[in-house]
Amino acid sequence: MTRCHPFGLIILAVTLFSMTLAGLAGCGQEPNRKPVVKIGEVLPPDHPTSDAMAYFRQRLETHTGQGVEVRRYPSGQLGNAGELIQACRTGDIEIAVVSAAPLAQYVTDMNVVALPFIFRDSQHQARVLDGEVGQTLRRSSEQAGVVALAFMDAGTRNIMTKRGPIVRPEDLKGLKIRVMDSNVLRQTIARLGATALPMSQSEVYSALQSGVIDGWENNPPTCLKFSMHETGCVYFAWTQHVAIPDVMIVSKTWYEGLSPQRREALDRAAQETSSHQRTLWAEYEVQAVEQLKQLGMRFNEVDAQAFRDRLDGAYDEYIEKYGEGFASLIEQIQNTGSPQVDP
Structure with a gap:
């Protein structure tokens, strides 16, 4: 029988002790190894859509049993x-909240x-x-x-x-109006x-302050949150020419790599x-209009039919450009009626 030298026993004991410490350290660090979900946002933290994303963070962490760590990056960080959008496509971030308008550069159907x-x-x-249109998109x-x-x-x-009020399309002649990077919006304006x-x-x-542009188009909450009234851009015309939704998008590669349980949790939290x-938005929009009025914003109604007449025929142009599938989407939207109410 071979006897172990006392010095060898000491080395063995130190080694086992070190391994034990390493194991304990690893256990202590395990919570920090949760998958990190990064969310890129353009809007500031106190915008109603940003408030909704704070809610999404809580719901996702709850539905995954605190199995993920969600990190939000608002204000275009x-x-x-x-x-x-590009970062989501490449998988550099997992989730983003963007307008459907710039997304249409990559997803043609989103132009609808x-x-x-x-x-x-x-x-x-x-x-x-x-409904079905949303699933198609x-x-x-x-x-x-x-x-x-x-x-x-x-x-x-x-x-x-900055010059107004705008009541008819003719009032816009010669004005430079900022739009999102969207072919449809450019052509609409x-x-x-x-x-x-x-x-x-x-x-x-800064473009409004310096006179690079004469105006822009957007909604009351965003106008308030970005303090645009401070630039002298105080004439607000209710043209309501488009109603473009925001979209929560996720990296397809990342999404498909999730377990079925986490994918279900993500879908549930998103819905x-x-x-x-939508509830937050409806409540806040009313408040935003009142606050903007107090800050000097001048709201006016427009000749709605004159604006519609000026945009008549626009759909035909896009149907010719994007094809029959696009025409079908337009038809589905127009045929979507009010929900049935039982007598």
Whole structure:
């Protein structure tokens, strides 16, 4: 029988003790090894859509049993809308919240929700996007490397100018109006008689101050949260020419790599958030209008029929460009009616 030297026993004991410490350290670090889900957002933290994403974070962590760590990056910390979309496509971030308008550069079918006067009201839009059209847009988005997981209300877009009031399309002649990077929006504003200038949201404030643009188009909550009234852009015309939703998109590669249970939890949290966001939006929009009035914003109604007449025929142009599948989407949207009410 071979006897172990006392020095060898000491070395063995130290080694076993070190291994034990390492094991304990590993156990202590395990919570920090939860998968990290990064969410890129363009809007500021106190915007109603950002509030909804705080809700989404809580719901996702709950549905996964605290099995993921969600990190949010609002105010364009990870880039503008185009950069966030690209980051989702490449898998550099897992989730982003962007407008459907810039997403349409990658997902042709998404142009349909940016068409002028395509939705009758917010209820109609919700029924459309929660139905078969929404599912079609989700399938189309997957071909671009992202999954359109949920749609959110972003109200109607209206024209705000430093010179006004704007009542008829003729009043826009010669004005430079900022738009999102969207072919449909550019052409819509051009049809109304103004010059459309695509620009990132982060550049709009200074562009208004310096006179690079004469106005922009958006909704009351975003106008308030970005303090646009401070630039002298105080004429708000209720043109309501488009109602483009925001979209929660996720990286397709990441999504497909999730376990069935986590994918289900993600889908569930997204749908809960969509419903919650629409409620937040409706409440906040009313408050935003009142606050903007107190801050000197001047709201006016417009000759709605004159704006509709100026945009007449726009759909034909896009049907010719995008084909019969696009025409079918338009028809489905127009044929989506009110929910049946039992007598």
